[in-house]
Amino acid sequence: MAAPLFDNERVRGMLYVDTADPKIRYNQDDLEVLTATANAVAVKLRNISLESELKVAANIQRSMLPERFDVPTGYEIDAHQVMCRYVGGDLYDFRRRPDGRMLLVLGDVSGKGTPAALAMSAVVVALGLLCEIGGVLEDLAVLLNRQLHRSLGRGQYVTLFLGELDAASGALRYVSAGHEPPFLLRADGNIERLAATGIPIALMEEAIIESADVRLNPGDLLAVFSDGIPEATRNGDSFFGLERLEEVLTANRDEELPSIRRRVESAVESFLQGQPNSDDVTLVLLRRVPVMK
Numbered sequence: 625m626a627a628p629l630f631d632n633e634r635v636r637g638m639l640y641v642d643t644a645d646p647k648i649r650y651n652q653d654d655l656e657v658l659t660a661t662a663n664a665v666a667v668k669l670r671n672i673s674l675e676s677e678l679k680v681a682a683n684i685q686r687s688m689l690p691e692r693f694d695v696p697t698g699y700e701i702d703a704h705q706v707m708c709r710y711v712g713g714d715l716y717d718f719r720r721r722p723d724g725r726m727l728l729v730l731g732d733v734s735g736k737g738t739p740a741a742l743a744m745s746a747v748v749v750a751l752g753l754l755c756e757i758g759g760v761l762e763d764l765a766v767l768l769n770r771q772l773h774r775s776l777g778r779g780q781y782v783t784l785f786l787g788e789l790d791a792a793s794g795a796l797r798y799v800s801a802g803h804e805p806p807f808l809l810r811a812d813g814n815i816e817r818l819a820a821t822g823i824p825i826a827l828m829e830e831a832i833i834e835s836a837d838v839r840l841n842p843g844d845l846l847a848v849f850s851d852g853i854p855e856a857t858r859n860g861d862s863f864f865g866l867e868r869l870e871e872v873l874t875a876n877r878d879e880e881l882p883s884i885r886r887r888v889e890s891a892v893e894s895f896l897q898g899q900p901n902s903d904d905v906t907l908v909l910l911r912r913v914p915v916m917k
Contacts, residue, residue, distance in 0.1 A: 625650045625664035638662075684741040689748075695716045696726060696791035696843075699912050702881035704889075705906040706852075712904035713740025714850045715748055730908050731825075732779050732803070732850040743776050745783075750775075758842040760790045765799045765825070765833040771828040782825040785848050794840040794912055798913065799833060801825045804851050807870060809877050811843025814872060843914035845884075847873055851904035856892050860872070866893050881909045 629637040639662040641650075659891035693701050694790030695718075703716050710739050728749060733743040743896060750771050756766050765786060772782060787798040800806070805817040821834045840846060849869070856864040867889065874889045885907055891903070 625656060625657040626656070626668050629662050631663070633804055640646070654771075664846055669871060681903060684831075689715065690717055690719070690736050694726075696789075699791060699910065700881055700913060701908070701910050702706055702885050703906075703908045704885050705899070705904065707904045712736065713744045714817050714852070714904040714906040715744050716848075716906055716908050717748070717751065718908070719755060720909075723754055726787060726791060728791040728846075728848065728908065728910060730803070730848045730850065730906060731782050731784040732852075732904070732906070733782050734824075736903070739777060739780070743780050743782070746775055747772060747782055756776070761786060761797050761799060762835050765801070765835075766814060766831075769801075769825045769831050769833065772827055773829040776811050776826050781827045783851070784825050787848070788847075789910075794844075796840055796846075797835050798838070799835050801833075804849060804854060805866070806848040808838060808840075809845040809873060810845065815874065819865075840910075840912045844912050845873075845877055846910045848908045848910075850904060850906040851886065852901060852903035853907065855894060855903060856896055856901050856905075858896055858899055868895070883911060 626638050626640045626786045628674060629639055630637045649654075652857055658725070674829055684866050689705065690703075693703070695701050701718055701765060703718070705716065707714070713735060715731045715733075717729040717730070719729075723782070731744075731747055733747065735743075747768075750768055754767055765784075768784075776782075783803040784800070784801045785798065785803045786801075787796050789796050798818060798821045799822065799911065800818060801822050802820055805819055808816040810816070816838070818838065820834070822837050825831075847869075853864045853869055854864055864884045869888065876884050879887070888907060889905075892905070
């Protein structure tokens with residue numbers, strides 16, 4: 625008696641049952657049990673195969689994000705990401721441009737799972753290429769918007785923060801395309817929210833890209849994050865919110881950057897009360913080191 629290992633998509637093999645006892649005769653009920661068992665085994669094999677493929681994809685995606693940064697003298701940086709699934713749509717980078725300025729990137733592709741991960745890969749590749757050709761920040765953003773509008777799936781877009789830092793002066797020119805407002809915690813205790821300067825990337829092929837300018841003074845801390853932090857929710861009604869994040873950052877602003885990041889993680893986990901986050905979480909902290917007196 626045999627039944628195909630059919631997983632509702634394709635046949636993965638055959639489940640065969642036999643006996644050396646000539647007195648045993650299989651009937652229709654036996655065949656139905658074997659068929660149901662074969663279907664269950666086939667679905668399990670498919671799930672194992674998909675899980676293995678997703679693990680490989682996750683490793684590839686992680687390899688596209690930097691493990692180390694070329695941090696200019698007088699600055700320190702910490703970056704951390706937690707995906708809510710094997711793969712996700714958040715990205716970050718901190719790299720040197722041809723003119724010596726540093727490009728700080730944090731983006732969040734719309735959607736979740738594999739479609740968002742594929743789009744994320746396209747964004748990382750496009751950013752890497754455009755970053756190498758030089759030009760002003762606004763032109764880079766325009767080219768990126770045009771390219772991604774053509775290459776991403778219908779309805780996909782990217783909220784993106786692009787910050788170009790002149791390390792010597794602390795001048796930071798940035799484009800915030802529909803992204804969560806980063807916090808700039810000043811050394812004197814004040815806090816600024818860097819408002820969006822335009823719509824998300826790839827919503828339309830031709831878009832007006834504007835920039836804004838701030839300056840990181842010694843002791844200032846810049847926190848850039850994806851919406852997985854403020855939009856963390858237990859029930860869909862109550863959210864962690866920007867105010868809670870601001871409170872955590874303010875209360876721990878003088879600690880080491882990894883410690884600040886862990887404080888944020890702990891606060892979000894406590895708010896969720898054991899429930900998993902429904903979105904990817906990415907946090908980048910950049911501080912200009914205070915001048916020693």
